Amino acid sequence: MIKVQNIIKKFGVGTETEIEVLKGISFDIRAGEYVILSGKSGAGKSTLLYQLSLLDTPTEGSVNIGQVEVSNLSEAKRSRYRLEKFGFIFQSYALNKDLTALENVALPLLSMGMARKDAYEKSKASLDELGMGDRVENYPEQLSGGEQQRVSIARAIAKEPHILFADEPTASLDLANSDQVMDILDRLHAAGMTIVAITHEEQYKDRGTRLIELSDGKIIRDTDA
């Protein structure tokens, strides 16, 4: 599904402070896998996820999805690809504070060109599925952290993405809410979703079907669970 070939990512290229954050990374992700990316702070986990999910482009190497070398596409095409094919969950939820829960979930669907009625129906169904059906009119600040994260998951899955990317989705949550979010990811995976999730929390490392561990910009472990 995704083929990553010899990715190198440098920041500050050509300056005195140039640093190489990813030092030649290669692996494939197959459809239906649930990959956990782990490793110490600064190992390069988020940087790798950004290259995979087309939020950034590698300095060297390539990312292919199916037959397409996506790392070569124009920014406009990459952003269209992200919108239509990828779901994202971040540590800080990344909700729009001026929009209700329902509007937050509907926004990407409307951007994709879905008719208003369909977008809102789909968004409501997605929030229902995450147990947030009675909070659709609430703004993010009226919701707890766990509830906001469930809205952001509803937003990520409403468009039925090919892949769900999560960067430390539990890092801002207490234990009960963290467990709940990880249980939701389990359910989505069981229903067929391909997932790539970063966590550095020991207790969640074995949740996936595969564990990839990074250290200092390199893969030091890649094992099926």
Ligand SMILES: Nc1ncnc2c1ncn2[C@@H]1O[C@H](COP(=O)(O)OP(=O)(O)OP(=O)(O)O)[C@@H](O)[C@H]1O
């Ligand atoms: N835009 C940037 N410019 C310069 N350096 C960067 C940039 N983004 C990341 N880095 C550096 O790359 C290294 C890896 O960062 P990254 O965010 O990928 O780590 P991480 O494994 O996700 O860590 P954490 O667990 O703390 O989130 C760090 O040393 C970081 O300072």
Ligand SMILES: [Mg+2]
């Ligand atoms: Mg990170």
